[in-house]
Structure formats: C-alpha cells, structure tokens
Amino acid sequence: MVKTRKIIDLMLSRLDGMNTDIDVIQYSMTVNLLEKKMRILKNLNKIVEAEAGEKELTLAVNGTNKSVKIDIVKLKESITFLDASVDERQASAEDNLTKCEDIDGTGLNEEQYMAKAIELIGEIQKNENKTFKKDSVIKMFKYCGDFSNFRQGDLKQKAQNDRVSFFEKKDWKEYFKCLTNSADEEKKLYDASFNMMFDKLNVTQANFERSQE
Numbered sequence: 001m002v003k004t005r006k007i008i009d010l011m012l013s014r015l016d017g018m019n020t021d022i023d024v025i026q027y028s029m030t031v032n033l034l035e036k037k038m039r040i041l042k043n044l045n046k047i048v049e050a051e052a053g054e055k056e057l058t059l060a061v062n063g064t065n066k067s068v069k070i071d072i073v074k075l076k077e078s079i080t081f082l083d084a085s086v087d088e089r090q091a092s093a094e095d096n097l098t099k100c101e102d103i104d105g106t107g108l109n110e111e112q113y114m115a116k117a118i119e120l121i122g123e124i125q126k127n128e129n130k131t132f133k134k135d136s137v138i139k140m141f142k143y144c145g146d147f148s149n150f151r152q153g154d155l156k157q158k159a160q161n162d163r164v165s166f167f168e169k170k171d172w173k174e175y176f177k178c179l180t181n182s183a184d185e186e187k188k189l190y191d192a193s194f195n196m197m198f199d200k201l202n203v204t205q206a207n208f209e210r211s212q213e
Helices: 001-017 024-042 074-075 110-121 134-152 155-168 173-201 205-211
Strands: 045-046 056-061 067-071
Touching: 024 045, 045 067, 045 205, 056 173, 074 205, 110 134, 134 155, 155 173
Parallel strands: none
Antiparallel strands: 045 056, 056 067
16 A cells, blocks of 8 residues: 555656656556555454453454454564664655666567566565565566556557547547546556466466555
8 A cells, every 4th residue: 555655646746846757547546546445444443342451452344244353462562662763764656666677678579578577577475474575566566567558559648649639629528538438448458467467477366466465
C-alpha cells in the first residue's frame, strides 16, 4: 500500500510541476488498488473485550466471520526506542524502481522482450511462508508492467491522442466514452500480460497479490 501511495505522490508532484508525462489509465488503476487496500484496513475493528494486563488484542473483520489476533508482548518486544536521532528525508516513488534496469525493446518481439524481462527478474526469492520477498515483488511488478506497455505499442499513444482531441473540443461525452473504453482495453491487456509473465515465471497471481500485503 505504501508503494502504491508513492506512485500517486509522484503523479501529484508531476501535476504541480505542470509535467504532461502522466499516464491517466495507469494511475487510475493505481488509485483503485490503493482504495482496495484502504477498504481492508477500514474493515478492521477492535473488539472491546480486553481487561487490564491482557496479552492479546483481537480485531474483528467487519462483514466477515474472521478475526485477527495480535500478541501484545511480542509486539512490544519488536519495538525499540533509540537514543540517537536519524536523518529523515521525503521518500521518492522511484526509490525502489531505480534498482531495476530498463529494457530497450528496439527490434525485439514479444517472446524476446519477455525472455529479457525474466532474465532481469532473476531467481525469485521467497519468505518462510512461501510469499515472495520485497525485491522479487518489485522486479516482477516493474517488468510485468513494462511488458504490458511494450505489448500495447502505439495503442496507448493513439488512445491518449483521441482523449486530448475530445478534451480540446470540450466534447465531454465522447471524452469519457473514449476514456472508459481505453481503460477497459488496457486493463484486459494489462491482466493478460501479467498472466503471460506469471506462466513463464511459474508463479500464481494469488501468491503475487498475497506477497504485496
């Protein structure tokens, strides 16, 4: 969720700087993902049943028959107060992405591009609970997204030009129609591209999503 928020912060900084290099569809999907994560957090509701000295905190998940139990003792043990201060800085949305090498797709077909992406992702590292480690998730997210953009070719630019044309004409009906249609098409291509990469990497979408939580 923090990574998703960083992407949105990057978009806002570009808007403040009057930068036109903004992918409306990509950020729309990012906002939807953030809203999904926030709904999960909002559905957590503390059950008032603990007494003084209680060693566990139980949270109910609203709308379900599930709950979350937190060991207070272990939680306290995991927190350490330091005497020294640390330097703070504003996190950048590109902090993690800078580790990843961009792929030059010139002259490559889909199979060649996908092979290069898988090479750069490298061996997928897993945690003890079988979820993927952060670096592997970041690389998969980047290169799967890049592969999706590569497959779209000129379609994304054409859709953007059409939206700008309707916007300049103030034809709002056609603008939103074009925006909706292109969003649907890009979402389908986006999902299909991720699935193609997942098949090559021999990973499941469910585990990929669970690793982001």
